[in-house]
Amino acid sequence: MDPEIIKAGDESGNRMVIKYRFPDGVVVHGIGVPQAWQSTLGPTWSYVVEGDKLTLVDTGCNGSLRELEEGLEIVGYPLSAVGRVxxxxxxxxxxxxCFDVVSRSGAELWAHEVYGNLLGVSHRDRESDWRERFIGLPRTEDPEFEQRFLEHTNLGQKLTLTNPVTDGDVSDGFTFYYTPGHSPDELCILYNRMLFSGDHILPQITPHPSVNMSYARFRDVLPKDYRSENLYYGLKTFINSLRxxxxxxxxxxxxxxxxxxxxxxxxxxxxDRALAIMEHHRDRCAEMIGFVRKETMDMAGMGEKPATRSGP
Ligand SMILES: [Zn+2]
Structure with missing residues (x-):
């Protein structure tokens, strides 16, 4: 069943406030927090859970604090009422x-333990070599994006992860699942029969998997137990986490x-959307293997030509 629209937004859901009411009486609100730069992605949905503490699952894009605050007020709370992010x-x-929400509310900050180690670490600096080779830099020339990107790294240095969680932790009705792949710190969070999926499972679009090569770039800043083998980056990791x-x-x-x-x-x-994303990647990999096989055969001059040799 569709959620109830509490406040209308645009046709992508930017600045929209919605209310999910589940059969067991649990209510969760969603706030469509817009991106701070031109984007076709639509908003980041920040979810409001009214448990023993007022909990925000994700806080939306850097530069869009005002829109988060407005949404929260429509749900009935000032930003200062948040008890847990x-x-x-x-x-x-x-x-x-996060930095503004935590500073103004004194809220606890919960995330996967890897998140704590990556706070304030610039992805761009560490990945510039392969990004330059394979994708090309800069990723975008939108000055707003550039500014937000830098500010995000700087604010990360001032944040402290007060409540690091690991896979299987259960607390105040939340069960945490460590699902690396899109990013090495990705968490899915089960609350009643809802799964807050971050960017692990998305409708309509397939989340970007992270890149296997990144492991070598970030290994030294990961927690000690994560330094022996790459189980945290790349498509294989992502597919295992979907499963x-x-x-x-x-x-x-x-x-x-x-x-x-x-x-x-x-x-x-x-x-079932997780299964559909797995299938998408399986199909793409099969296509690529087929392509490489054909190229290799063409190069070897074997192409589609019928075999001309006979006998041993
Ligand atoms: Zn995202």
Whole structure:
């Protein structure tokens, strides 16, 4: 069932406030916090959970604090009432307002333990070599993006992860699943029969997997137990993490950080979406293997030509 629209936004859901009411009486609000730069992605959905403490799952993009604050006021709370922030992963469109929310509310900051080690570490500096070779720099020339990117790294240096969690931790009704792949600190958070999926599972779009090569670039800043083997970056890691959550139950409602609403419509998903994303990658890999095989055969002059040799 679609959530109730408490405040309308634009057709991507920017500045929209929605209310999910589940059959067991649990209520969760979503706030569509816009990106601070030109983007076709739509907002980051920040979720408000009213438990023993007022909890925000993700705080939206750096530079969009005012929109987060306005949304929260519509739900009925000032920013200062937040008691706990849970971060799904440390990308600037998810934890971008953490510093302001935490400073103004004194809220606890919960995230995966890897998140704590990566706070204030510039991804761009560490990955510049391969990004330059394979993608080209700069990624965007939007000055707003550049400024937000730098500010996010700087603010990260001032943040302290007060409540690091690891896979399987359970606290105040939240169960944490460590699901690296899109990023090495990605968490999915189960609350009742809802799974806050960050960018691990999204409707309509396939999350970017991180890159295997990044492990070598970040290994020295990861917690000690994470330094012997790469189980945290790359497509294989991402697929394993999709498999991990895909079996949590047919009755789970996935609460994604993007595209919950797009082009004027809600996009409700369950965990079968995790299977669809796995299948997408499997198909793409099969296509690539087929392509490479054909190229190799063409180069060897074997192409589609019928065999001309016979006998031993
Ligand atoms: Zn995101």
């Amino acid at each position: 849970v971060v799904t992963h440390g990308h600037l469109d998810h934890d971008g307002n 991990r959550v895909s079996t949590l139950g047919d009755d789970i409602t996935v609460m994604p950080a993007h595209r919950a609403y797009h082009r004027g419509k809600f996009n409700p998903i369950g965990l």
